[in-house]
Amino acid sequence: MRDQPTLLSERRGVVLALGTAAISGLSVYVNAFGVKLVADPVVYTTLKNAVAALLLVALAVAAGGAGELRGLDVRRRGGLILIAAIGGSIPFILFFSGLAAATAPTAAFIHKTLFVWVALLAVPLLGERLGWLQIAALATLLLGQVLVAPPNGLGWGPGETMIAAATLLWSVEVVVAKRLLARVSPSLLAASRLGLGLVGLVGFLAATGRLAGLAAVPAEAWVWVIATGGLLAGYVATWYRALRHARATTVTSVLVIAAVVTAALSALTSGTAPSPTAVLGYLVIVAAVAVVAALAFGPVRGTGRAHRALAGDD
Numbered sequence: 001m002r003d004q005p006t007l008l009s010e011r012r013g014v015v016l017a018l019g020t021a022a023i024s025g026l027s028v029y030v031n032a033f034g035v036k037l038v039a040d041p042v043v044y045t046t047l048k049n050a051v052a053a054l055l056l057v058a059l060a061v062a063a064g065g066a067g068e069l070r071g072l073d074v075r076r077r078g079g080l081i082l083i084a085a086i087g088g089s090i091p092f093i094l095f096f097s098g099l100a101a102a103t104a105p106t107a108a109f110i111h112k113t114l115f116v117w118v119a120l121l122a123v124p125l126l127g128e129r130l131g132w133l134q135i136a137a138l139a140t141l142l143l144g145q146v147l148v149a150p151p152n153g154l155g156w157g158p159g160e161t162m163i164a165a166a167t168l169l170w171s172v173e174v175v176v177a178k179r180l181l182a183r184v185s186p187s188l189l190a191a192s193r194l195g196l197g198l199v200g201l202v203g204f205l206a207a208t209g210r211l212a213g214l215a216a217v218p219a220e221a222w223v224w225v226i227a228t229g230g231l232l233a234g235y236v237a238t239w240y241r242a243l244r245h246a247r248a249t250t251v252t253s254v255l256v257i258a259a260v261v262t263a264a265l266s267a268l269t270s271g272t273a274p275s276p277t278a279v280l281g282y283l284v285i286v287a288a289v290a291v292v293a294a295l296a297f298g299p300v301r302g303t304g305r306a307h308r309a310l311a312g313d314d
Helices: 007-037 041-062 065-070 074-088 090-101 107-126 132-148 158-180 186-207 211-215 221-245 248-255 258-270 276-296 305-311
Strands: none
Touching (some): 007 041, 007 221, 007 248, 041 090, 041 221, 074 186, 090 158, 090 186, 107 248, 132 248, 132 276, 186 211, 186 221, 221 248, 248 276
16 A cells, blocks of 8 residues: 555645746746845845745744644744754755855755655655655656766865755755644744744854845845745745645655756746757656656556555555
């Protein structure tokens, strides 16, 4: 028999994950414009996260989040704080600081392996099972990533270490969030991730003497800060809802298609097509995600051999 969640629930999760991927792809594209207007990338992400936090907190309050929070036990409240630390603050600091310090071409590839680490953690910690079809899909996704952004060069320094640490923290966040979502609403979890995480980001800027940078942002940058903050709010809100319905491995695999959205937007606006190797990589990614989605949208009753293979029952 298939492990939980059910096929019907996983279908809903895949649809939400596809929406999350679309938002993520657009957000990466828009962020490329906004980050150029702010000298300090951590200042930029703090302001962007502040906008998203305000929106998510407002949505959580409107959905009765204050009452839900009061009803949580100490353990789950601690889980919300943990999510804020390993999802909404520390990895952001590590990631953007790492990008500024990284020198090896492998740096751009490291974060793209997030779905691999989630799969490795989800099997022992969430009880998710990987059948041969899912393993093949994961391998195909990784191949697509290699074609799109080849990890050329063997250099490794502090920047690469920080990016790898951020990626691993976000992987652990997925596992912790998946467990919390069994008892905590996605709206409250999303508000906690960025609302409490914002405290950590502001604290980091204060500790490093960069707090004044928040007030030195040029006026033209605020349009991008607000736009990307709104996209981030939509990303986190749909991401946690997808994760509540579907398995962590499925959701993170589907999210990889965001890279295709970003590439399509860049090609359309710049008039420059990606290299043939990159195009092949994007096609490989689309094919792998299509397999994951097709399996999730299989019949609820009478699941066939392919669906049993996905669940690891063959």
